[in-house]
Amino acid sequence: MMNGFFGDEDALFFEIELIASDGLELPVDALFDTGFSAWLAINNQDLDALGWTYIKQQPMFTARGEAEFELYLGKVIFGGQEYDIPVHVGEGLTEVLLGRQWLTTKRLVVDMPSLELTLG
Numbered sequence: 001m002m003n004g005f006f007g008d009e010d011a012l013f014f015e016i017e018l019i020a021s022d023g024l025e026l027p028v029d030a031l032f033d034t035g036f037s038a039w040l041a042i043n044n045q046d047l048d049a050l051g052w053t054y055i056k057q058q059p060m061f062t063a064r065g066e067a068e069f070e071l072y073l074g075k076v077i078f079g080g081q082e083y084d085i086p087v088h089v090g091e092g093l094t095e096v097l098l099g100r101q102w103l104t105t106k107r108l109v110v111d112m113p114s115l116e117l118t119l120g
Contacts, residue, residue: 001120002079004032012110012117014098018042019075019082021051028096032108032119036099040074041088046096047072052087060088078102079120 004014012032017025026049030040038060052072060069067090074087085101102108102119109118 001118004117004119006112006115006117007031010112014078014117014119016096016098017077018046018050018096019077020049021053025077026050030098031095032102033097034100036097037101038088038099039085039101040076040099041069041090041093041097043093043096044070044089044091047089050074055086058088079106 002014004012007013007029013029014032015027016030017027019025033041052074055071055073058069058071059066061067069088069090072087072089074085076083076085106119109116111117
């Protein structure tokens, strides 16, 4: 089970590690976005240091309308486990985003009165 923390305006954050192709582990605070249907999204500027493998272009509907994302094969450590996952890379993302696909294998508990935030 992985503990998270509440950010500004009760945003849901979890610390994960992005693993670069050379094995370097980069810890980041990732925002859990229940409106994002995939696994992970990062800003295109963050991609340069990671050296991940390009897969294809993929259109997605966002709050701003349809947008083009590049899809990469990424490696992350989440809750102490390593995962190879598709990562959406686009412009204008201000946070690393975790999406709803994590809920296919993990249970999200959000209890704001007791400040409990877990995913596991």
